Amino acid sequence: MIDRRRLITSAIITMLVPQSVSAQQSGKVWRVVFFSVAAGPNPLADSFRRGLKELGYSEGHNLAIQYRWMAGHESQYEEVARELAESEPDVIVTAGHPPAVAAKKAIVQTPIVALAVVNPVGGGLAASISHPGGNLTGFSLEVTPETNAKMLQLLHEAAPKITRIGALWNSANPGSRFYLDAVERAAQSEKLTLNAYDVRRAEDIDVVFRSLRGNVEGLIVFPEGLLWTYRRNIVEAAREAQLATIFGYRDATEMGAFMSYGPDLVDLFKRGAAYVDKIIKGVKPAELPIQQPAKFELVINIKTANALKVVVPPSLLARADEVIE
Incomplete structure (x- = not known):
C-alpha cells in the first residue's frame, strides 16, 4: 500500500x-x-x-x-x-x-x-x-528620441562657458545617427556649435583627437558599441586634451571622465x-513589449572637474545620482 x-x-x-x-x-x-x-x-x-x-x-x-x-x-x-x-x-x-x-x-x-x-x-x-x-x-537605451539630447544639455549646464562641443559617433551604426540628429537639434536650440567626429575603428580615436584639439571645449561620447569598447582609450585621450567630456555610460566616469548620463x-x-x-x-x-529604461543615472567626477577647473553648479550636484570625490 x-x-x-x-x-x-x-x-x-x-x-x-x-x-x-x-x-x-x-x-x-x-x-x-x-x-x-x-x-x-x-x-x-x-x-x-x-x-x-x-x-x-x-x-x-x-x-x-x-x-x-x-x-x-x-x-x-x-x-x-x-x-x-x-x-x-x-x-x-x-x-x-x-x-x-x-x-x-x-x-x-x-x-x-x-x-x-x-x-x-x-x-x-x-x-x-x-x-x-x-x-x-x-x-x-532611451524613452524618446529627445532623451538622446540630454547629454548635451547636462554638459552645458555643468560648464556654461563651453560653447563649442564635439560629438563622437559611429556612422556605421544606425543607432548612433539617432543620437547625432537629436544632439544637433538641441545644439541649434541652445545656440551652441557642434562638430561631429566619426569613429569607425580603434585607430580613428587618435586621428580624431588630433583634429579636435583647439576646435572644441567639451565632448559628448554617444552610448555606441564601438565607443563603449574603447571607452578607456577615449577617457585618457580626453584627459590629455583637457576636455570636459560626458559619456552615455557610468563606468567611463569611474575611469576618470567628467560626467556620464544614461541607463544602467x-x-x-x-x-x-x-x-x-x-x-x-x-x-x-x-x-513581450520592448522594455525602456526606468531610470537614467547622472554621475559626476569632482576630481576630474577640479583638474579641468570646472565649477559644477551646486544645483546640478544635488541632482546627481552619484558624485565621485
Missing part, C-alpha cells in the same frame, strides 16, 4: 521544482547565441550570464552560450547573422544596435532578444513598443536574461 504522506510530499516537491531545473534533469541543453558589437568578454556579457544563472541555468548542464564578438567589423554583420541562424539556436541575443539590425534582416524565425538598441520603432526593429511583432523584442547597462543586460527565460518557456517575442 502506498504511504499517503509520502505521495503528498512527492507531489509538493514536484510542484516546487523550477521549469529550468526540470529541463536540466531531462537532459535538454538550451542553446543561446550572444551576438555583440563589442570586443571580447566584458561586464555586460558577464551580467547577462549572471542573470541566467540566477534563473536556474548553468553552462555545461542545461545551457550553452555561443559568443560572437564583432569589435567594429561592420561589413560582416549580415553574413555573421545568417551564419548564426543556420546553427539553429533556441534564442539569439544581440548586444548593441548594429547586430540587432543585421539579425532582424537575416533571421525570420529564431527568437531575437535585442539589448541596448536605439529608437527600435523608428529604426524598423519593432512595429511598436508594446507590440513589437515578428520574432524580435528587447531593451531600448549592467542592470539592462541582466534583465535581458529574463526575456530569454520567458522565450525558452514558450512566450513568443511578439508578446
Whole structure:
C-alpha cells in the first residue's frame, strides 16, 4: 500500500521544482547565441550570464552560450547573422544596435532578444513598443528620441562657458545617427556649435583627437558599441586634451571622465536574461513589449572637474545620482 504522506510530499516537491531545473534533469541543453558589437568578454556579457544563472541555468548542464564578438567589423554583420541562424539556436541575443539590425534582416524565425538598441520603432526593429511583432523584442537605451539630447544639455549646464562641443559617433551604426540628429537639434536650440567626429575603428580615436584639439571645449561620447569598447582609450585621450567630456555610460566616469548620463547597462543586460527565460518557456517575442529604461543615472567626477577647473553648479550636484570625490 502506498504511504499517503509520502505521495503528498512527492507531489509538493514536484510542484516546487523550477521549469529550468526540470529541463536540466531531462537532459535538454538550451542553446543561446550572444551576438555583440563589442570586443571580447566584458561586464555586460558577464551580467547577462549572471542573470541566467540566477534563473536556474548553468553552462555545461542545461545551457550553452555561443559568443560572437564583432569589435567594429561592420561589413560582416549580415553574413555573421545568417551564419548564426543556420546553427539553429533556441534564442539569439544581440548586444548593441548594429547586430540587432543585421539579425532582424537575416533571421525570420529564431527568437531575437535585442539589448541596448536605439529608437527600435523608428529604426524598423519593432512595429511598436508594446507590440513589437515578428520574432524580435528587447531593451531600448532611451524613452524618446529627445532623451538622446540630454547629454548635451547636462554638459552645458555643468560648464556654461563651453560653447563649442564635439560629438563622437559611429556612422556605421544606425543607432548612433539617432543620437547625432537629436544632439544637433538641441545644439541649434541652445545656440551652441557642434562638430561631429566619426569613429569607425580603434585607430580613428587618435586621428580624431588630433583634429579636435583647439576646435572644441567639451565632448559628448554617444552610448555606441564601438565607443563603449574603447571607452578607456577615449577617457585618457580626453584627459590629455583637457576636455570636459560626458559619456552615455557610468563606468567611463569611474575611469576618470567628467560626467556620464544614461541607463544602467549592467542592470539592462541582466534583465535581458529574463526575456530569454520567458522565450525558452514558450512566450513568443511578439508578446513581450520592448522594455525602456526606468531610470537614467547622472554621475559626476569632482576630481576630474577640479583638474579641468570646472565649477559644477551646486544645483546640478544635488541632482546627481552619484558624485565621485
